[in-house]
Amino acid sequence: MANDPIHQFQIHKIIPIENVGGLDLSFTNVSLFMVATVAIAAGFLYLTTANRGLVPSRMQSVSEMAYEFTASMLRDAAGTQGMRFFPFVFSIFMFVLVANLMGMFPYFFTVTSSIIVTFSLAILVIGTVIVYGFMKHGLKFLGLFVPEGVPGVLMPLVVMIEVISFFSRPVSLSVRLFANMLAGHITLKVFAGFVVSLSTLGALGIGGAILPLLMTIALTGLEFLVAFLQAYVFAVLTCMYINDALHPGH
Amino acid sequence: MFVTEALAAGAETAAHGAAAAAEGHGGESFPPFDASTYASQIFWLALTFGFLFWFMSKVIVPRIGGILETRQDRIAQDLDKAHELKTEADEAIAAYEQELAEAKSSANEIGNKARESAKAAAEAERQKVEKALGKKLSEAEARIASVRDKAMADVGAIAGETTEVIVKQLIGGTVTKTEITKALKSVEG
Numbered sequence: 001m002a003n004d005p006i007h008q009f010q011i012h013k014i015i016p017i018e019n020v021g022g023l024d025l026s027f028t029n030v031s032l033f034m035v036a037t038v039a040i041a042a043g044f045l046y047l048t049t050a051n052r053g054l055v056p057s058r059m060q061s062v063s064e065m066a067y068e069f070t071a072s073m074l075r076d077a078a079g080t081q082g083m084r085f086f087p088f089v090f091s092i093f094m095f096v097l098v099a100n101l102m103g104m105f106p107y108f109f110t111v112t113s114s115i116i117v118t119f120s121l122a123i124l125v126i127g128t129v130i131v132y133g134f135m136k137h138g139l140k141f142l143g144l145f146v147p148e149g150v151p152g153v154l155m156p157l158v159v160m161i162e163v164i165s166f167f168s169r170p171v172s173l174s175v176r177l178f179a180n181m182l183a184g185h186i187t188l189k190v191f192a193g194f195v196v197s198l199s200t201l202g203a204l205g206i207g208g209a210i211l212p213l214l215m216t217i218a219l220t221g222l223e224f225l226v227a228f229l230q231a232y233v234f235a236v237l238t239c240m241y242i243n244d245a246l247h248p249g250h
Numbered sequence: 251m252f253v254t255e256a257l258a259a260g261a262e263t264a265a266h267g268a269a270a271a272a273e274g275h276g277g278e279s280f281p282p283f284d285a286s287t288y289a290s291q292i293f294w295l296a297l298t299f300g301f302l303f304w305f306m307s308k309v310i311v312p313r314i315g316g317i318l319e320t321r322q323d324r325i326a327q328d329l330d331k332a333h334e335l336k337t338e339a340d341e342a343i344a345a346y347e348q349e350l351a352e353a354k355s356s357a358n359e360i361g362n363k364a365r366e367s368a369k370a371a372a373e374a375e376r377q378k379v380e381k382a383l384g385k386k387l388s389e390a391e392a393r394i395a396s397v398r399d400k401a402m403a404d405v406g407a408i409a410g411e412t413t414e415v416i417v418k419q420l421i422g423g424t425v426t427k428t429e430i431t432k433a434l435k436s437v438e439g
Contacts, residue, residue, distance in 0.1 A: 009281040011291075023289040030287070031294035038298040045310045052317050054324060060317075067314045087307035095302055116288045120295050182282065 005189035009113060009182070030117070033109045037102060041094040066094065070235060077239035078246055085242050088128065092121060093235035096177065100227035103181060104220070112230075113181040115174065122170035125238045133245040144248040173237055180230050184223045191216045409434055 015027035045066075048059040056064055070090045074082050096112055103110025111117055133141035145162040146155070194212035198205040281287075410430050417425045 006280065011281055011284070011287045017290075023293070024286065025293045026290050027294070028287065028290055030291050031298075034294050034298040038302045042302055042305045042310070045314070046305075049310070049313050049317060052313070052320075054317075054321055056317075064314060064318065067311075067318070087311045088303060090311060091299065091303045091306045094306075095299060113282065114291060115282045116291045117295055120292050121299070124299075178282070 005186045005193065008109070008185060008189060011114075029109050030111060030114060033099070033102065033111050034117075037095060037099045037111055040102070041098040044098075045094070066090075073232075073236055074239045074242070077236065078243035081246050082239065082242055085128070089235055089238055089242070092125070092238055093231055096121070096234050097228065097231035100181060100231055101224070103185065104223060104227060110181050110185055112177055113185055115178045118174035118178040119170065121234075122174035125173065125241055126170045129241045129245040132242075133248060136245065137248055141245075141248050144244055148249070169237075169241065173234065177230050177234055180226055184219070184226055188216060188219050188223060191219060406434065 011028050011030055013026040013028050014032060017025045017027060044059075045063050048057070048063045051057065051060065053060055067090065070093050071083070071086060074086055074089050078085070099111040102108050103113065130141075133144070137143075145159050145166065147158060147162065150158050191212045195209045195216065198209035198212065201208075410427065413430050413434065414425060414427070417430075
């Protein structure tokens, strides 16, 4: 079973909390790593900024960089009005980033390789956009689906396309992150598995195992990049969707 | 929520198909698509992410925002101060230059004044000396004129006397003074 690339995604209960109003809310390894993700993200930001140094220490500047990176991302996409969503976007970015990076440790569960987690986050983003959009603009928010300068005949078709594209956003947002993490981890595991199985084949096998080993090393580097990139992409798209809520006109 | 459930259900059937076809695990489904764990995952995600969001908006964002703002303020303040000091330095330089120019112009003025007064004094002295010389000159001229007049007056008498003597010597007779004078006068014309 150790070589099964799917094994790493298996969920097992640590503290069973079964049947709470018909729901199984057990504390699982996924829950454990969610707690760890939040603890690391919040703890890192909290502890490194505890000195409030005017001249930042090395770790404090990491926190400040994360802050300013997210802030400029949001400001560029949604303008200064969008800054009210900053804690939300920053939370999403840090959560996804830390979860992705934690997944790079062997034997750690990757929270973001669970479709329901990424989908819930995406629904949260889209839900925020819809609720805020209607709160701020009322029915004018529906203008989001009606692009300007489209001939009347084509309008129903275009509106339909816009509606479909809007509601496929949470799907694409969540599947992108989920699929990247899942595929990356499976590939890593498969190549790492080759190393183990080849090295049991004697001297020639050990020699041959160097190739998948190199591949595993390269993939690990790539996965670190993907871990950061996907967190960035998730946050950037969140910012752009928030921009839609703020400025529904195209 | 309707969308969620519909999608979850769709995902589940897809997962079962994929798991059965590709993995051959039999009854065991592909873990990410195992809907029986969804409630727990959503619940714990809501709990942990909710906490993270709360902590971010209450503690982290105000704190880092505050740090950055303080730094910004401090930098702006320092820049202002530097600007102020520069202005002060510029002012001092301008004042110094103005004073220097003033000193130069007053030095010029003093020099001019001194030169002028020296010139005036020299002129006055010269005029005084000239005046004195002129006086002396005219005095001398007057004296010369009087001496000459006197001499000229004496010339007649000398001539008369000389004539008397000469006549006496030449003709041995005497000539009266009146005759001589008369003769001289006719010669003089």
